Every structure is written in structure tokens, then in C-alpha cells.
Amino acid sequence: MTKKTTWVCFAAGLFLAVMPAHAQEQPPDCKLRIIATLDMQTLPDGRVTIPGQIEGHDYRLMVDTGGYINTVSQRVVKQESYRPRRSQGTTLRGMGTTLLEDYVTVSDFALGRLHGKDFVFFVDDFDSLGEDGTLAPQILGAYDVDLDFAHGKLNLIYPEHCPGRVVYWTQTQATVVPIEIEGKTHIRIPVTVDGKEINAMVDTGALTSFVTMRAASSHLGIDEKNPALKSRGSIPVNGMSAPVFNYPFQTLSFGGVTVNHPRVEIVSDNVWDDKNDLLLGIGILRQLHLYIAYKEKKMYITPALAN
Amino acid sequence: MKQVALAALISIGAAAPAIGASYDDLNAGIQLYNLGDWNAAVLKLDQALAANDLVPSLNFVAHFDRGQAHRNLSHYDQAIADFSASLELRPVDPLALSARSLAYFGTGKLDQAASDLDALIAIRPMLTGAYGLRAAVNAKRGRAGESVKDLKMVLSLQPKNAGYGLETGILAWEVGEIDDAQDNFSSVVSKGPGNIYAWLWDALARTRLTKEIRRGSLPKFDKDKWPAPIVALYLGESTQDAVFAAAAQGETQAIPGQSCEANFYVGEWLLQHQDRTGAAPLIRKAAAQCPTGFVEWNPAQLELANLP
Numbered sequence: 279m280t281k282k283t284t285w286v287c288f289a290a291g292l293f294l295a296v297m298p299a300h301a302q303e304q305p306p307d308c309k310l311r312i313i314a315t316l317d318m319q320t321l322p323d324g325r326v327t328i329p330g331q332i333e334g335h336d337y338r339l340m341v342d343t344g345g346y347i348n349t350v351s352q353r354v355v356k357q358e359s360y361r362p363r364r365s366q367g368t369t370l371r372g373m374g375t376t377l378l379e380d381y382v383t384v385s386d387f388a389l390g391r392l393h394g395k396d397f398v399f400f401v402d403d404f405d406s407l408g409e410d411g412t413l414a415p416q417i418l419g420a421y422d423v424d425l426d427f428a429h430g431k432l433n434l435i436y437p438e439h440c441p442g443r444v445v446y447w448t449q450t451q452a453t454v455v456p457i458e459i460e461g462k463t464h465i466r467i468p469v470t471v472d473g474k475e476i477n478a479m480v481d482t483g484a485l486t487s488f489v490t491m492r493a494a495s496s497h498l499g500i501d502e503k504n505p506a507l508k509s510r511g512s513i514p515v516n517g518m519s520a521p522v523f524n525y526p527f528q529t530l531s532f533g534g535v536t537v538n539h540p541r542v543e544i545v546s547d548n549v550w551d552d553k554n555d556l557l558l559g560i561g562i563l564r565q566l567h568l569y570i571a572y573k574e575k576k577m578y579i580t581p582a583l584a585n
Numbered sequence: 586m587k588q589v590a591l592a593a594l595i596s597i598g599a600a601a602p603a604i605g606a607s608y609d610d611l612n613a614g615i616q617l618y619n620l621g622d623w624n625a626a627v628l629k630l631d632q633a634l635a636a637n638d639l640v641p642s643l644n645f646v647a648h649f650d651r652g653q654a655h656r657n658l659s660h661y662d663q664a665i666a667d668f669s670a671s672l673e674l675r676p677v678d679p680l681a682l683s684a685r686s687l688a689y690f691g692t693g694k695l696d697q698a699a700s701d702l703d704a705l706i707a708i709r710p711m712l713t714g715a716y717g718l719r720a721a722v723n724a725k726r727g728r729a730g731e732s733v734k735d736l737k738m739v740l741s742l743q744p745k746n747a748g749y750g751l752e753t754g755i756l757a758w759e760v761g762e763i764d765d766a767q768d769n770f771s772s773v774v775s776k777g778p779g780n781i782y783a784w785l786w787d788a789l790a791r792t793r794l795t796k797e798i799r800r801g802s803l804p805k806f807d808k809d810k811w812p813a814p815i816v817a818l819y820l821g822e823s824t825q826d827a828v829f830a831a832a833a834q835g836e837t838q839a840i841p842g843q844s845c846e847a848n849f850y851v852g853e854w855l856l857q858h859q860d861r862t863g864a865a866p867l868i869r870k871a872a873a874q875c876p877t878g879f880v881e882w883n884p885a886q887l888e889l890a891n892l893p
Contacts, residue, residue: 320646407679430642
């Protein structure tokens with residue numbers, strides 16, 4: 279997950295490839311048109327990466343629907359002999375509490391057979407053997423993004439599809455939820471937790487699903503004195519050490535799709551700016567098949583194993 | 586919402602194999618792994634793998650996480666089997682190579698550990714940790730020259746603005762750059778209280794450089810607790826016997842660590858004072874008994890090569 283302090287949109291052209299003119303129109307037969315099918319790899323903690331090419335070299339990028347901007351690791355910077363530049367007026371927070379101040383311009387970035395030029399990636403100082411950077415909605419948001427966790431596939435699909443006609447993977451009923459796109463990037467959807475409504479941010483880059491104590495109190499009717507709360511002590515969440523509580527939530531529902539016994543932690547208010555929302559991390563999202571239609575502003579959801 | 590049968594229009598939808606409850610078990614296993622509940626994670630991942638119907642990328646992570654859980658439970662052979670299964674799916678995966686090399690190291694299979702680290706370094710030539718571990722493996726194999734070469738690589742890969750630190754100082758000490766080592770130790774000591782181990786290293790480096798040990802630079806430390814007896818020895822206020830007697834006292838859990846440190850710091854003290862005969866058995870004990878996680882472990886292994 280990436281946390282913003284100030285935001286300036288760096289990328290001029292967000293599309294990876296120059297789309298053919300007909301791609302801007304709905305196909306007459308309502309067929310979905312796949313731009314790229316990418317093999318998803320699951321990291322040990324459950325988050326996922328997809329392959330990407332930077333200057334013609336293969337790397338793994340973590341899919342971060344909660345990120346503000348794409349990032350690369352120091353390893354990529356060294357390997358590609360980039361000379362990072364200090365951003366002017368833009369300061370971002372990376373994973374944890376790392377300040378992102380330096381950026382590089384990738385002259386050739388590719389996902390599958392799609393290529394784009396001059397993409398800005400901020401430099402994060404994380405050191406991971408499983409990922410070389412993150413891919414945020416800055417790029418993902420230009421497409422429909424189909425996340426099939428159970429089969430290890432991520433499809434990028436042209437966004438100009440016939441309204442509502444996207445659920446190709448199952449004959450069973452899918453839930454369709456409206457999405458708000460916050461700050462041009464973040465996906466916000468309505469969910470129901472134990473029968474009570476709350477908005478949730480969809481963040482595949484977050485390990486943990488959580489809600490602040492304030493939001494738990496105001497939306498879910500759970501306050502600090504609730505006897506079912508179990509303290510886990512002070513542990514790192516969102517890069518900050520904070521008091522964390524477990525609570526025996528029974529259900530988390532997206533319309534007709536329900537996750538039983540969702541693991542949602544309750545954290546102190548200082549962990550997250552968006553005190554009124556719930557953050558949906560990868561532990562819950564992996565249990566679903568998600569089709570994010572950024573342009574249509576809808577998300578199509580089924581259980582991960584629906585087929 | 587209107588349901589439209591689009592399966593025929595997207596090939597991946599039609600081609601995807603069916604999977605059953607194993608996927609749910611995998612997700613549960615990953616969550617338990619993230620919580621550090623190793624035994625429960627192993628059970629869930631056993632179930633996830635039993636049906637043998639996960640797609641290869643998920644099969645990889647199921648084996649990897651189960652391997653990590655086994656390694657944390659010190660079930661090294663099972664861990665190695667799981668990491669090997671992961672590597673069958675992705676033969677040069679850096680995560681699996683790194684994890685298996687650690688498991689091999691844990692079981693004393695040093696040649697296999699070195700082989701995995703060679704493969705890891707071939708694909709990740711700037712991975713500092715891989716050189717550090719290979720240095721430890723080679724030190725344990727008695728290949729001091731190769732170990733020092735890797736330690737030099739670790740030093741060279743450090744960021745230019747990394748600043749001074751105890752570990753950097755120890756690395757410099759191990760590769761024979763004693764002036765740099767002493768600069769690091771001295772800087773750490775001056776940063777404030779609680780750096781008594783940096784002071785011990787500073788004292789060793791100063792002795793080797795024939796500089797005076799600075800009593801005035803002693804950071805604040807508890808004179809009634811370990812490693813105060815070693816400090817007293819270095820200041821000429823105590824004896825070796827008193828250090829070993831103190832090392833055998835205290836909480837049961839702490840005694841092996843204290844014993845390691847007593848052997849190492851007294852042994853090094855004797856070495857720096859040219860008493861190689863007196864130092865040799867102590868350094869040998871330190872090399873054999875110090876836990877691998879202790880900063881004294883690697884220097885003790887390397888010192889063995891210089892002993893009579």
C-alpha cells in the first residue's frame with residue numbers, strides 16, 4: 279500500500295500502447311478484447327506480481343491497486359544504471375513509512391506485448407527477492423483489470439465493452455458494485471460487515487485488512503470496551519507500530535458474495551488517514567475473482583472458484 | 586445484472602482448470618503463515634497440496650510457505666524437500682534458492698548451501714545478503730580466502746552514504762581493514778549509551794593498531810551485568826578466570842551466549858596480545874559453540890584459519 283502526502287500526476291501518457299482507433303469504440307458483438315494475459319505469481323504473503331519489462335529486461339511488479347504511483351526497487355535502478363532525479367514538490371510515502379522523493383524515467387516499459395515510453399517510476403528502498411517494483415492504478419486504471427487469483431492470471435482488457443457484459447468466467451450470478459475512484463487512483467466500494475454498511479478501499483498491495491477504531495465505532499458499532507475485542511499488542515500495520523485488536527467478524531459481503539469469518543483487524547486511528555473506511559487487503563481479496571472496470575466505474579465480483 | 590455467456594470469447598476462461606477446496610486451504614495457510622502460526626500453517630498447506638490440483642504458480646507458493654514454516658520449526662529436511670519442490674517449478678527462483686540455502690546451512694550441508702548461493706548470486710549479482718551468507722558458509726567450510734572475498738563484496742555493495750556501524754566495522758575487521766574497522770567502532774561508541782559491544786571491538790582494534798584503549802570513551806553500561814566482566818578484563822581490572830566464572834552465572838538461557846562471548850572476546854584479547862597458544866582453544870570453542878546469529882560467529886570461523 280502506498281500513502282500519499284502530496285500528489286502531482288507525473289505521467290503524461292498513461293496508456294502503454296497506442297490503442298488502435300477501433301479500440302475506443304464498443305465492439306459490435308460485445309466481445310471482450312484482451313490486451314494482455316499475464317501470469318500472476320503469488321508472493322509468500324499472498325500478494326501477487328506480474329511480469330513486466332523495463333528497458334527490455336524482465337522484472338516482477340507487485341499489483342498494487344492501492345498505490346498512488348508506480349515504483350521500482352534500488353536493484354532495478356542499479357541494474358538499469360538509472361540516475362534518479364529528486365522530485366519537485368512531490369513527496370510520497372512508499373511501503374511502510376519510507377519517503378519517496380526520487381524518481382526515474384523508464385524509456386521503454388512493457389507489459390506483455392504492450393510498450394510505453396517515458397514512464398515515471400518512483401524509487402523505493404525496499405529489498406525483496408520476490409518483487410522489483412509496484413504497478414499502481416496510474417497504469418492499471420487505463421484498462422479493465424481482471425484478477426483471477428485462483429488460476430494465477432491477470433488480464434488487461436480494453437475498457438470499451440458493452441455495459442455490464444464482462445463476466446466471462448462463470449454462469450453463476452456475479453455481484454456488481456459501483457466504484458468511486460478517489461484521487462484518480464483508489465477504488466472505493468460499499469461493503470457490508472456483519473450486516474452494517476461501510477465503504478472499503480480495495481488494496482491488493484496491503485497485506486492486512488483493517489479498520490480504524492473510530493470507523494469501527496461509528497459504522498460497525500464496536501467500541502474499545504467491546505468484550506469480544508482481543509488485543510494483539512502493538513504490532514506493525516501500514517508501516518507504523520500501533521495497538522491492534524482482533525474481532526470475530528462473521529461475514530463481509532459484496533452484494534450477494536460473502537466472505538465468511540473475514541480477518542479484519544481493528545487498529546488505532548493514527549495508522550490511516552481515511553478514518554471512515556475499511557481497507558480490504560489481499561487476504562480477503564484473494565478469495566474473490568475481481569473484474570475492475572475503471573472506466574465503467576464498476577467492479578464485478580464472484581467467489582474466486584466460481585466457474 | 587444480465588448474465589452473458591462470454592466464456593467462448595475469452596480463451597483463458599475456457600482453458601482454466603477446475604480447482605477445489607485446495608485453493609481455500611492455500612489461502613488459509615498463507616494467512617496462518619503471515620501470523621507466524623507455523624504448525625497450523627503446515628497443516629493447512631498439507632491439505633492444500635494433497636489434492637494436487639493447484640495451478641503451478643500456487644503450487645509453488647504452497648510448497649514455499651510450507652517450507653518456511655518447517656524451517657521455522659527446525660524441520661530442516663522437510664523444509665529442503667519443499668523448497669526443492671518449489672525449485673522444480675521455477676528452477677532459478679531467487680526466493681526459493683535463498684530459502685533452501687539457509688535450510689542447507691541450518692543442517693550443516695555446506696556444499697549444497699554454497700551451490701544454491703552460487704546460483705543465486707549468478708542471477709542476483711548485487712544481492713548483499715547472498716554474499717554474506719556464502720561468506721559464512723565458506724568460513725565454516727574452512728575456506729577463509731573465499732569467505733573474505735565475499736565479505737569484501739558485501740562491503741563494496743554497501744551504499745556510499747551508509748554511514749558508520751558496528752556490523753560494517755566487523756566486516757572491515759574480518760577483511761583485515763583494521764583502520765576502517767576502528768573508525769566504525771569508535772563512531773558507534775561515540776553515538777551514545779548502550780554501545781558497549783562497539784567499545785569492546787574498538788578496544789580490540791586499538792590494541793591491534795597499538796593505540797591506547799580509551800577508558801574515557803566507555804559508554805554508559807550496567808557494571809553488574811554481562812558483558813561487564815569482559816570490559817573489566819580489557820581495562821586491566823580483572824582476569825580471564827573471572828570472565829569465565831561470570832559467564833557461567835545468570836539465567837540458564839543466557840549462559841550459552843555468555844559462554845560464546847567469553848571465549849571469543851578473551852580469545853581475541855589474547856590474540857591481539859600475541860598469545861596465540863592461549864587464544865587458540867578459546868577461539869576454537871567460540872567457532873564451535875557461538876550461535877550463528879551472533880556477530881562473533883563469523884569472525885571466530887575466520888580466525889580459525891590463522892591459528893596454530
